[in-house]
Amino acid sequence: MDFEAFISSRISKLPFKRHLPIVNENFEDFCSNDYLGLARRFPFMDTDFIPSGSSGSRLISGNHPAAISFENYLSEFFTGFDVLTFTSGYMANLAAISSLVPRNALIFYDEKVHSSIKDAMRLSLGKKIPYPHQQLSTLEKKLKKFNTGIKFIVTESLFSMDGDFTDLEYLTFLSEKHRAYVILDEAHAFGIFGHCHRGMAEYFGLEEKIHVRIITFGKALGLVGAAIIGPKPLREFLVNHARTFIYTTALPPFIYHLLEKNLHYILENSDIHKRFQQNLELFYSIVPSHQPVKSPIFMFRPGKSNLQETAKKMQTHAWAVKAIFPPTVKPGEEAIRITLHSFNRPENVRNLAYFVKKQLHG
Numbered sequence: 001m002d003f004e005a006f007i008s009s010r011i012s013k014l015p016f017k018r019h020l021p022i023v024n025e026n027f028e029d030f031c032s033n034d035y036l037g038l039a040r041r042f043p044f045m046d047t048d049f050i051p052s053g054s055s056g057s058r059l060i061s062g063n064h065p066a067a068i069s070f071e072n073y074l075s076e077f078f079t080g081f082d083v084l085t086f087t088s089g090y091m092a093n094l095a096a097i098s099s100l101v102p103r104n105a106l107i108f109y110d111e112k113v114h115s116s117i118k119d120a121m122r123l124s125l126g127k128k129i130p131y132p133h134q135q136l137s138t139l140e141k142k143l144k145k146f147n148t149g150i151k152f153i154v155t156e157s158l159f160s161m162d163g164d165f166t167d168l169e170y171l172t173f174l175s176e177k178h179r180a181y182v183i184l185d186e187a188h189a190f191g192i193f194g195h196c197h198r199g200m201a202e203y204f205g206l207e208e209k210i211h212v213r214i215i216t217f218g219k220a221l222g223l224v225g226a227a228i229i230g231p232k233p234l235r236e237f238l239v240n241h242a243r244t245f246i247y248t249t250a251l252p253p254f255i256y257h258l259l260e261k262n263l264h265y266i267l268e269n270s271d272i273h274k275r276f277q278q279n280l281e282l283f284y285s286i287v288p289s290h291q292p293v294k295s296p297i298f299m300f301r302p303g304k305s306n307l308q309e310t311a312k313k314m315q316t317h318a319w320a321v322k323a324i325f326p327p328t329v330k331p332g333e334e335a336i337r338i339t340l341h342s343f344n345r346p347e348n349v350r351n352l353a354y355f356v357k358k359q360l361h362g
């Protein structure tokens with residue numbers, strides 16, 4: 001079989017095919033992760049002395065002062081915790097889990113964790129023990145049942161698809177009781193939640209009890225990249241063990257420069273968070289939610305009409321929303337995912353909320 005026929009035959013066997021959507025800039029953005037609108041700003045470079053490329057890995061030629069400066073700033077922002085940056089959240093999750101979990105250690109994980117965490121576990125030498133989504137009582141049973149050796153609990157603070165928050169108080173209680181280390185993906189919470197916007201660990205006052213946090217810069221910071229946050233000497237450990245740090249080209253210096261500017265910008269401009277919170281308040285004043293914290297991610301399954309029809313109707317309102325199909329979610333769990341932002345126009349948020357309410361309750 002020639003190569004084209006080989007790949008075509010594999011495509012023809014796919015149960016679900018993905019398509020690349022074209023972004024319609026005239027639509028109101030209810031689908032991106034650009035929660036605070038920073039991805040829409042035109043970068044303002046206030047220096048001519050930042051090279052565009054990093055020229056190599058951090059351990060060879062890519063350790064530009066802009067990288068060090070941003071990591072120092074981030075470490076200060078995270079009250080002195082160790083920080084190491086990566087080219088993406090995907091790479092940071094691969095690094096954290098594959099390097100920290102030793103052979104035969106146990107990894108207890110929420111079955112709905114992001115695919116980057118699932119892939120990280122495939123790379124690690126640990127044994128995987130899933131628990132049903134957010135069922136921490138089942139996690140406890142499993143922690144009791146498999147009570148030997150080194151244990152890790154891996155989950156997300158704000159789930160990227162369902163938009164629900166993990167009960168970090170109970171999770172850290174379990175981790176202390178059963179002596180398990182916690183690796184927490186804060187991709188969707190960093191930059192938004194907590195008094196200083198460090199994420200849900202900060203929100204709950206649990207930063208000292210969560211061993212490792214992963215934050216990403218492609219969401220609230222509007223750029224690209226990620227970091228692993230933890231106690232000393234985690235940075236030194238990762239520089240020596242994390243293969244997705246060691247064997248890859250560093251982020252370009254100009255990106256580090258912009259990351260520092262964007263973090264500074266959201267810390268200095270409290271009105272962005274105010275507008276963001278106002279939009280969440282507005283949406284949830286119409287669409288009821290049982291969550292203790294208002295989430296910028298809302299997934300819903302239309303009650304009567306089918307998903308495609310609902311998604312099409314939403315397009316006629318020029319709302320950019322995303323229908324989520326397998327393999328991103330399990331078959332039968334197809335849904336529409338909405339994300340709310342600081343820059344969404346209140347009248348659009350209100351209309352969208354009434355539309356969703358009608359779809360849910362008829």
Ligand SMILES: Cc1ncc(COP(=O)(O)O)c(C=O)c1O
Binds near residue numbers: 225226
């Ligand atoms: C929970 C979670 N973790 C990690 C990632 C990966 O981050 P990145 O896009 O920076 O690779 C994502 C991306 O959507 C995510 O939702």
